[in-house]
Amino acid sequence: MILAKAKQPFNVIAVHIVLLTYTFIALFPVFIILVNAFKSRKAIFNSPLALPNADTFSTIGFEKVLSKADFLLLFGNSLLVTVVSLFFIILFGAMLAWALSEYKFTGRTLLGLFMAIGIMIPIRLGTVSILEIVVALNLVNTRTALILVYIAQGLPMAIFILNEYMSQIPKELKEAARCDDVSEYQIFFSIILPLARPAIATVAVFSMIPIWNDLWFPLILAPGESTRTVTLGIQQFIGQFVTDWNAVLASLTLAVIPILLLYVFFSKQLIRGLTAGAVK
Amino acid sequence: MAFLALKGVEKFYGKLRAIKGVDLAIEKGEFIVFVGPSGCGKSTLLRMIAGLETINGGKLMLDGKDITDAPSSQRDLAMVFQSYALYPHMTVEENMSFALRLAKVAPEVIKEKVSKAAEKLNLTAYLQRTPKALSGGQRQRVAIGRAIVRQPKVFLFDEPLSNLDAALRGQTRVEIAKLHRELGATTIYVTHDQVEAMTLADRVVVLRDGMIEQVGTPLELYDSPANRFVAQFIGMPQMNVLPANQFSQTGNADEVGIRPEHLVLTHDPQLGKLRGTIELIEALGNETLVHVNLGNNTLLIVRQYERTTHQVGDAVGIQFDPQHLHYFDANGKSIISITKVAGAAA
Numbered sequence: 001m002i003l004a005k006a007k008q009p010f011n012v013i014a015v016h017i018v019l020l021t022y023t024f025i026a027l028f029p030v031f032i033i034l035v036n037a038f039k040s041r042k043a044i045f046n047s048p049l050a051l052p053n054a055d056t057f058s059t060i061g062f063e064k065v066l067s068k069a070d071f072l073l074l075f076g077n078s079l080l081v082t083v084v085s086l087f088f089i090i091l092f093g094a095m096l097a098w099a100l101s102e103y104k105f106t107g108r109t110l111l112g113l114f115m116a117i118g119i120m121i122p123i124r125l126g127t128v129s130i131l132e133i134v135v136a137l138n139l140v141n142t143r144t145a146l147i148l149v150y151i152a153q154g155l156p157m158a159i160f161i162l163n164e165y166m167s168q169i170p171k172e173l174k175e176a177a178r179c180d181d182v183s184e185y186q187i188f189f190s191i192i193l194p195l196a197r198p199a200i201a202t203v204a205v206f207s208m209i210p211i212w213n214d215l216w217f218p219l220i221l222a223p224g225e226s227t228r229t230v231t232l233g234i235q236q237f238i239g240q241f242v243t244d245w246n247a248v249l250a251s252l253t254l255a256v257i258p259i260l261l262l263y264v265f266f267s268k269q270l271i272r273g274l275t276a277g278a279v280k
Numbered sequence: 281m282a283f284l285a286l287k288g289v290e291k292f293y294g295k296l297r298a299i300k301g302v303d304l305a306i307e308k309g310e311f312i313v314f315v316g317p318s319g320c321g322k323s324t325l326l327r328m329i330a331g332l333e334t335i336n337g338g339k340l341m342l343d344g345k346d347i348t349d350a351p352s353s354q355r356d357l358a359m360v361f362q363s364y365a366l367y368p369h370m371t372v373e374e375n376m377s378f379a380l381r382l383a384k385v386a387p388e389v390i391k392e393k394v395s396k397a398a399e400k401l402n403l404t405a406y407l408q409r410t411p412k413a414l415s416g417g418q419r420q421r422v423a424i425g426r427a428i429v430r431q432p433k434v435f436l437f438d439e440p441l442s443n444l445d446a447a448l449r450g451q452t453r454v455e456i457a458k459l460h461r462e463l464g465a466t467t468i469y470v471t472h473d474q475v476e477a478m479t480l481a482d483r484v485v486v487l488r489d490g491m492i493e494q495v496g497t498p499l500e501l502y503d504s505p506a507n508r509f510v511a512q513f514i515g516m517p518q519m520n521v522l523p524a525n526q527f528s529q530t531g532n533a534d535e536v537g538i539r540p541e542h543l544v545l546t547h548d549p550q551l552g553k554l555r556g557t558i559e560l561i562e563a564l565g566n567e568t569l570v571h572v573n574l575g576n577n578t579l580l581i582v583r584q585y586e587r588t589t590h591q592v593g594d595a596v597g598i599q600f601d602p603q604h605l606h607y608f609d610a611n612g613k614s615i616i617s618i619t620k621v622a623g624a625a626a
Contacts, residue, residue: 175352
């Protein structure tokens with residue numbers, strides 16, 4: 001607010017036009033999905049942009065999706081894979097970031113570089129080898145396979161962000177703790193982790209969305225009935241000749257809800273961290 | 281045997297020899313102050329005692345135990361940092377009780393210790409606040425509180441008052457002195473401020489370039505400094521040091537020093553042992569500092585405790601009692617015997 005007042009009104013308007021345009025572009029597909037999920041099939045095709053009214057309103061999509069019965073399973077799979085992967089990304093990422101930023105050991109730079117390469121090279125390039133490993137480990141069609149791959153996928157970025165953040169935590173805090181007879185594990189868990197909360201929230205948000213939305217690895221590593229994720233499950237409504245748009249749009253709408261909840265949860269932490277740093 | 285003993289302690293940063301074989305014996309209950317110009321290694325030495333820097337040579341003994349290579353957690357020391365280093369996500373109470381809670385001390389005992397320390401440090405009203413909501417002085421008191429609840433064998437202070445403003449610094453200094461008198465704990469205190477050193481210390485350790493220049497009580501250092509560096513480092517404004525040829529009867533001394541308060545101005549230049557013209561007068565109210573140019577750009581500062589009647593540009597003489605002269609040889613070392621000879625001659 002203070003910033004806005006200090007600037008010229010024209011600038012404020014220009015900034016808001018840009019922001020609103022971007023918001024519109026970003027929200028439009030979500031809006032279309034949401035609106036059409038509550039319309040009959042005919043109405044979707046006749047006027048895709050129209051809001052549902054008394055004539056066109058229909059929950060047939062949701063009924064179909066929920067009656068398919070395995071929808072809860074799909075949700076459960078997605079949620080399980082995402083949450084477990086996130087947990088380990090954050091735990092291992094924070095530990096490695098802490099080690100890289102705090103301890104001097106041979107090969108530290110090399111290890112840091114190796115992790116940085118992971119940010120630059122997409123993990124999908126290694127799909128064939130990953131599949132081979134998963135087959136060799138007898139993990140095909142398991143959620144474990146997905147979780148392992150997602151942890152590997154999320155770690156480099158997590159380490160990068162957390163390492164940067166942790167190296168800014170004043171070293172006196174760790175030294176004070178060491179003088180206070182606090183063990184290294186306790187320093188990590190009761191001082192470093194709580195202080196790194198804003199960075200952890202950032203990592204969580206950045207890592208969570210690609211995992212939840214991923215279609216690639218579920219399709220390759222875990223396409224079986226019992227291990228399908230939401231994104232993969234939705235594909236059953238998309239046929240070669242006929243696509244059940246009601247069901248597709250309804251399931252997409254439902255799929256947004258958990259990720260939205262997780263986002264709200266983490267972003268609270270995010271904002272808390274940001275304001276805490278601002279008023280030092 | 282000394283309570284805390286440093287024996288030939290060394291520190292290397294690569295090829296750089298930062299601490300050059302320091303020997304020091306500290307008795308139980310003593311308040312020791314490390315003082316010296318920036319970069320002299322006083323903080324490094326303290327951090328080596330704390331175990332935050334490795335010791336590359338020599339030995340460190342505490343209470344008869346060799347702790348040269350022990351991690352800081354096993355040394356039974358507590359340190360107070362210049363930047364306070366309070367845990368920002370914990371309240372004052374949690375900060376002070378953190379170490380005890382981890383050590384699985386009984387909650388009632390923790391509570392009692394914390395409330396006792398808080399009372400002593402005037403923090404009782406702030407126990408539930410986070411450090412963010414405290415002033416600098418209060419934060420520093422919390423840091424001290426965190427140290428005293430653990431009842432360590434040795435307290436280490438690393439320039440604890442440097443981040444405080446002048447008024448608060450004076451006040452906190454007095455509090456630390458009081459606290460030490462009450463607790464009687466062995467304390468090592470690092471500062472670059474000689475007033476803190478003089479007022480707090482039982483013994484002062486003057487460091488320069490990673491070596492001890494002199495160890496002694498504050499007044500010992502003031503009255504009989506071991507060398508020119510200590511003589512000029514202790515005392516404000518610093519001791520005047522002149523080439524020996526300005527004086528008579530200096531034996532083999534190379535330079536002669538005299539403190540500003542031991543000089544007396546005379547209106548008649550002929551009455552003085554030294555002569556010059558006044559270049560600057562600093563009237564501070566309780567005292568007046570008169571800068572006198574002796575010619576060839578040798579400046580001398582004279583301290584007067586009464587208001588001066590002199591004017592800038594006056595030619596004046598300077599009187600002194602030869603008893604108060606300090607003699608230094610070519611290496612800057614004090615020559616004690618000359619003092620007596622010269623004093624007797626006058």
